Amino acid sequence: MEAVIELQTKRLILREYTHADFDALYEILSDAETMKHYKEPYDSDGVRLWIEWNLEDKNAARREEDYDFYLVTFYKFLQLEFFKQFKAVKDYAHSKGVKIIGDLPIYAALDSSEVWANKSLFELDKNGSPKLEAGVPPDYFSADGQLWGNPVYNVNKIKKQNYAFWIDRIRGALELYDVIRLDHFRGFESYYAIPHGMRDGKVGEWKKGFGRGLIDAMNKTFGTDKFIAEDLGMITPAVKRLLKFSGYPGMKVLQFAFSFDKNNPYLPENITYNSVVYTGTHDNDTLRGWISSLDCYVKDYAREVLGLKPENQSGKNKVCENCVASAKASCKNSPDEELACAVIKACMQSRAKIAIVPVQDYLKAGAEGRMNSPSVAEGNWTWRIKNRTYSKSLKKYMSSFADMRR
Numbered sequence: 001m002e003a004v005i006e007l008q009t010k011r012l013i014l015r016e017y018t019h020a021d022f023d024a025l026y027e028i029l030s031d032a033e034t035m036k037h038y039k040e041p042y043d044s045d046g047v048r049l050w051i052e053w054n055l056e057d058k059n060a061a062r063r064e065e066d067y068d069f070y071l072v073t074f075y076k077f078l079q080l081e082f083f084k085q086f087k088a089v090k091d092y093a094h095s096k097g098v099k100i101i102g103d104l105p106i107y108a109a110l111d112s113s114e115v116w117a118n119k120s121l122f123e124l125d126k127n128g129s130p131k132l133e134a135g136v137p138p139d140y141f142s143a144d145g146q147l148w149g150n151p152v153y154n155v156n157k158i159k160k161q162n163y164a165f166w167i168d169r170i171r172g173a174l175e176l177y178d179v180i181r182l183d184h185f186r187g188f189e190s191y192y193a194i195p196h197g198m199r200d201g202k203v204g205e206w207k208k209g210f211g212r213g214l215i216d217a218m219n220k221t222f223g224t225d226k227f228i229a230e231d232l233g234m235i236t237p238a239v240k241r242l243l244k245f246s247g248y249p250g251m252k253v254l255q256f257a258f259s260f261d262k263n264n265p266y267l268p269e270n271i272t273y274n275s276v277v278y279t280g281t282h283d284n285d286t287l288r289g290w291i292s293s294l295d296c297y298v299k300d301y302a303r304e305v306l307g308l309k310p311e312n313q314s315g316k317n318k319v320c321e322n323c324v325a326s327a328k329a330s331c332k333n334s335p336d337e338e339l340a341c342a343v344i345k346a347c348m349q350s351r352a353k354i355a356i357v358p359v360q361d362y363l364k365a366g367a368e369g370r371m372n373s374p375s376v377a378e379g380n381w382t383w384r385i386k387n388r389t390y391s392k393s394l395k396k397y398m399s400s401f402a403d404m405r406r
Helices: 019-029 044-055 055-093 113-117 154-158 164-174 211-222 237-246 289-291 296-303 318-322 325-331 335-348 392-405
Strands: 100-105 134-138 146-151 179-182 190-196 206-209 227-229 251-252 275-278 355-356
Touching: 019 044, 100 164, 154 164, 164 179, 164 211, 179 296, 211 237, 227 237, 227 251, 296 335, 335 355, 335 392
Parallel strands: 100 179, 179 227, 251 275, 275 355
Antiparallel strands: 134 146, 134 190, 190 206
8 A cells, every 4th residue: 555645834735636636736737837847838637637647556656756856845945944044043143243153063864965965975785774873982971882873974985076075065054154163073083983783882993084184175165264173072182183283273161170180171271262162062961950960079179260269168259249230149149159150250251262151051040951961862952942031130141241251
């Protein structure tokens, strides 16, 4: 039995037509403008014959091809609508002096148009299944490692094409974003490949990535000021050399700073100019959620580093003295609020060229505001900001920290 598939949105229904659709089809097929690329518009008899011809069983294979064509066309339509809407958002942001930083995953999804249209550039078997899948070995994010499920690239084939795939990919991303954060930068130096069929990232091997060849091609085409390198995780000397060669700023996450190591590169005093400093990223808990999870020793160490008194001592702290009244009110009565304010201040006063504070941290959201938990398949990317969240008091609170960058 032939499956009947229907896709429906608020404004569009995509399904196979029937005899009952004659009136709607006649309106389309008899219109001269719509049919201008055909020999002539159809009359009523022509429309009936066209419906009959397409519904005959002998044309089932043809209808399947047509369905594939219309399905692709449907997704092209969705993309068109997305690009129109996103352009409106981007234009509005630019009118307010705001630039957009977008994330470019190093890998493409197996069911993406990128893989569908470029199968030979990925490590796939004859059935289109991945031979090797991307991920990372066990680390501080996950004891089992991470299995992402993306097919890895056929690095040699892409190199032979002078990295045209990647140049086109970045050019497309820059139509949406002003600056691109290159996710999993370490994968450009070497990447972790996991055999298809594994359940986690415990079994795999490191393979050489695109290296300086791709970085050089990117810089010659786009320059260096369009990129931020996500250089978190297992960063080897070879990755550090590639980052230095690229000229891109790396990432410094303050939640990683307080390890009782004075040489920790995430400590505020160790952060260099060619960096982007964050209180936390989408892969971390919110600032409030993170602070609530710390033991008393780490909390007191963080407070010491940031110029605060130990939690069991009273008195004003340096951050509150420099915050506006709204910030003072939220800091002075709670040690966790006090520490959160200090972390945001350290971020904003950093010597890094860019400072980023997630809106959840300004909203003082707890763990319920976390965007993503790495290696967890369900429940991610569901947090949404609510209407009327941006109040005058919040604007004043955010401005008190933003002024520290001037």
